[in-house]
Amino acid sequence: MVGFFLSWPAEKITFRPKLWLYMELICHRISIPLKTPFVTSFGAQDYRTAMIFEMKHNGITAFSEAVTDKEPFYSYEDNTTAFHIIEAYLAEQIKDAPTPEKFIDRVKFVKGHLMAKAALEMLLWDYHAKEEGIPLYRYIGPTNGKAQVGISIGMAGPDEMKKQTSNAVEMGYKRIKVKIKKGREDEIVKNVRSAIGDFPLSVDANTDFSLEDTEALKVLDKYNLVYMEQPLDHDDVMDHAELARRINTPICLDESIISRDRARKAISSRACTVINIKPGRVSGFTESLAIAKLAREHGIHTWVGGMLETGVGRAFNVALASSSFIDYPGDTSPNEKYFEKDIVKNPFKMENGFITPNEGPGIGVEIDRERLEKVTIDRVRLL
DSSP: OTTSSTTOOTTOOEEOOOSSTTEEEEEEEEEEEEEEEEEETTEEEEEEEEEEEEEEETTEEEEEEEOOOSSOSSSSOOHHHHHHHIIIIIGGGGTTOOOHHHHHHHGGGSOSOHHHHHHHHHHHHHHHHHHHTOBHHHHTSOBOSSEEBEEEEOOOOHHHHHHHHHHHHHHTOSEEEEEOOTTTHHHHHHHHHHHHTTSOEEEEOTTOOOGGGHHHHHGGGGGOOSOEEOOSOTTOSHHHHHHHHHOSSOEEESTTOOSHHHHHHHHHTTOOSEEEEOTTTTTSHHHHHHHHHHHHHTTOEEEEOOOSOOHHHHHHHHHHHTBTTOOSOBSOOOGGGTOSSOSBSSOOOEETTEEOOOOSSBTOOOBOHHHHHHHEEEEEEOO
């Protein structure tokens, strides 16, 4: 496992003195193998290298997961930067278990680093929901009681993608999303369409194109896609607005939407008609709910994306995807799609294209301590 976290030795276990007798915050840094490599325009991923946070306070144990990875390809943040920001600046701000909203207000002095902030903000949502004895999906507001489930499929050979997408239809998924990259966009979509017919299909470009590639992207209009996700630069709104005027396929923004304010600008410029909300990308649930409500007010569709999270992070995504403000199927596949064995004892199961969130207090996961120990690289006590 050595090397999955830069400069984090596999055998090292560091415990720091507790600053507050009633508060304990531990970061479990883990590396868990994926069942099959997940291939995007960024490259192939064989392991999920994650940080699982565990907070004990007043008899309550809360958990969360950072969505960063070992490399800064999806975002400028990675495991190393996120851990540094949390250890140096953010951890001390939760020592009295503030509300998530109060925490976000406290950490405004740290510019950016939204994934690092989300890891602790979501930890506080789990804590306070458990404090009230309420499942998180109910604690956050109006709910549908279940989440529509879509599936995200990485790039592979033509026969393998046909097999995976056909299986997804048979399994009952509500929507299929496939990864594309420049030069393979038409080939991939044509191949998948031939396998699944008129089934709801979308594509995710992960920022691999530019406005100069308009003609190549326009070719995809003939496939009647539900949407095209983040074709252009991760930090762009205006070029997406221009692209939206040139093609017929609806545009969904992912990486570009980092806040309610960015969503407002994207909506007002007509850069998108769909938004992918990833709580771990936008500093947590506080901002996620604000974005979802804004989108609803303007007739914009929303869904909840994922970052190959373990059962801990996935529990947050399923809770949000069950919100009444979310109307499209999200990337909330059951845990077994990605891992042979997760770090939770109660992984989600899909029934007829839906996942029901956990009914236990907070995120309601039951941690498999033996499995967690086995995949842990090291752990650090922060408080």
